[in-house]
Amino acid sequence: MNKKDNFVKGLIKENPLFVSLLGMCPSLAVTTSLENAIGMTLGVFFVLVLSNLIISLIMNNKKLAELVKPVRIPVYIVVIATLVTIVEMVMHAYLPSLYFSLGVFIPLIVVNCIILGRAEAFASENKPVDSLIDGAGMALGYGAAIMLISIFREFLGKGTLTIWGDLQINLAFIFNFLKIEPIAMFVQPVGAFLTFGLILAAITAISNNYQNKLAKEVKNNG
Amino acid sequence: MDNLLVLAFSAFILENIILSQFLGICPFIGVSTKRSSALGMGVAVTFVMLISSSVTWLLYKYVLEAFSITYMRTIVFILVIASLVQMVEIFLKKVSPTLYKALGIYLPLITTNCGVLGVAILNISKEYNFIQMIVYTTFIGLGFLFVIYIFSMLREKLDFSPVPKAFKGAPIALVIAAILAIIFSRFGGII
Numbered sequence: 001m002n003k004k005d006n007f008v009k010g011l012i013k014e015n016p017l018f019v020s021l022l023g024m025c026p027s028l029a030v031t032t033s034l035e036n037a038i039g040m041t042l043g044v045f046f047v048l049v050l051s052n053l054i055i056s057l058i059m060n061n062k063k064l065a066e067l068v069k070p071v072r073i074p075v076y077i078v079v080i081a082t083l084v085t086i087v088e089m090v091m092h093a094y095l096p097s098l099y100f101s102l103g104v105f106i107p108l109i110v111v112n113c114i115i116l117g118r119a120e121a122f123a124s125e126n127k128p129v130d131s132l133i134d135g136a137g138m139a140l141g142y143g144a145a146i147m148l149i150s151i152f153r154e155f156l157g158k159g160t161l162t163i164w165g166d167l168q169i170n171l172a173f174i175f176n177f178l179k180i181e182p183i184a185m186f187v188q189p190v191g192a193f194l195t196f197g198l199i200l201a202a203i204t205a206i207s208n209n210y211q212n213k214l215a216k217e218v219k220n221n222g
Numbered sequence: 223m224d225n226l227l228v229l230a231f232s233a234f235i236l237e238n239i240i241l242s243q244f245l246g247i248c249p250f251i252g253v254s255t256k257r258s259s260a261l262g263m264g265v266a267v268t269f270v271m272l273i274s275s276s277v278t279w280l281l282y283k284y285v286l287e288a289f290s291i292t293y294m295r296t297i298v299f300i301l302v303i304a305s306l307v308q309m310v311e312i313f314l315k316k317v318s319p320t321l322y323k324a325l326g327i328y329l330p331l332i333t334t335n336c337g338v339l340g341v342a343i344l345n346i347s348k349e350y351n352f353i354q355m356i357v358y359t360t361f362i363g364l365g366f367l368f369v370i371y372i373f374s375m376l377r378e379k380l381d382f383s384p385v386p387k388a389f390k391g392a393p394i395a396l397v398i399a400a401i402l403a404i405i406f407s408r409f410g411g412i413i
Contacts, residue, residue: 104344104347112336201394204388204393
């Protein structure tokens, strides 16, 4: 597998959220606004890329790998928890409003299945550079997925799209034009489940359609 | 006493761990296809949550705060929870093999259940005292058990329903969860 494929696979083909259904809790909880989703993406990106790199460096060193192998899961968890603590402290110091709106979900990056999953499935068996690229691709794939959910939820629920702080796109004129109110349900917990379920169904439908087409082509050619 | 009742009720219904706080979604979707496994998972989570929240609360108050190293919270909590789950597993295996048979397979899954770590952290950030912490954690756990059990009954029925092809599996489960969340959020009027 070349480097480009390695990067791209996390975005669509092996998207951690929509294909493997990993890391669902934060994807439902922090998607009330686009800003929160972007903040979460930054946190996950930092932790995933560095944890993949560090774990791969440990496992590629023969002496260290032998030492670590019997207790590798606790070691992974310590590495990940340290990185998460760094994210927590930096966010608390420099982005306090984001820190408080993400709340408990920053420390919970530790138990996000994507990060431990990539450590065990990829970083422990591959070269540091490949692991770094894999981590970046997976984190961006996850980020794109939660941003998609949050765009739907914030637009339908509030009629705005908050990108960062005061930088906000106001789309209320669409609702005014249609003479309806934004549907507040979408920024409540209900909307999280509903939006995620519907997007997942749409993606399943599209991929089923695509696979049927591929199967037909194979049939016609053969 | 009144306050504790309100706390218990809101932990059970309003702040329901699955339907309003979105913690522990993985087992909620993954282990809720059969009633028996939902019950096992629910009991195991409630049990582990209570033990680990008590231990982490005491540890935070009397070790981390005393030495003012509260920034070690995340690392300490996850390690404590992981080792506690192991200890509970070994203990159950020795003391009650029947209980171990029923809950055993769910215990390793619980280590990475964000509900357990989440509740331990929430207890700290909400600044509960020990009694409040016990009440809150117990009812959060029972809320988890209640919702996952209801949900498993719905999903057993769902096996016999003609679900559109694209909705099979996780999507329809999420849509049902949305409907459950509407019902639970409407109980807010009681308080």
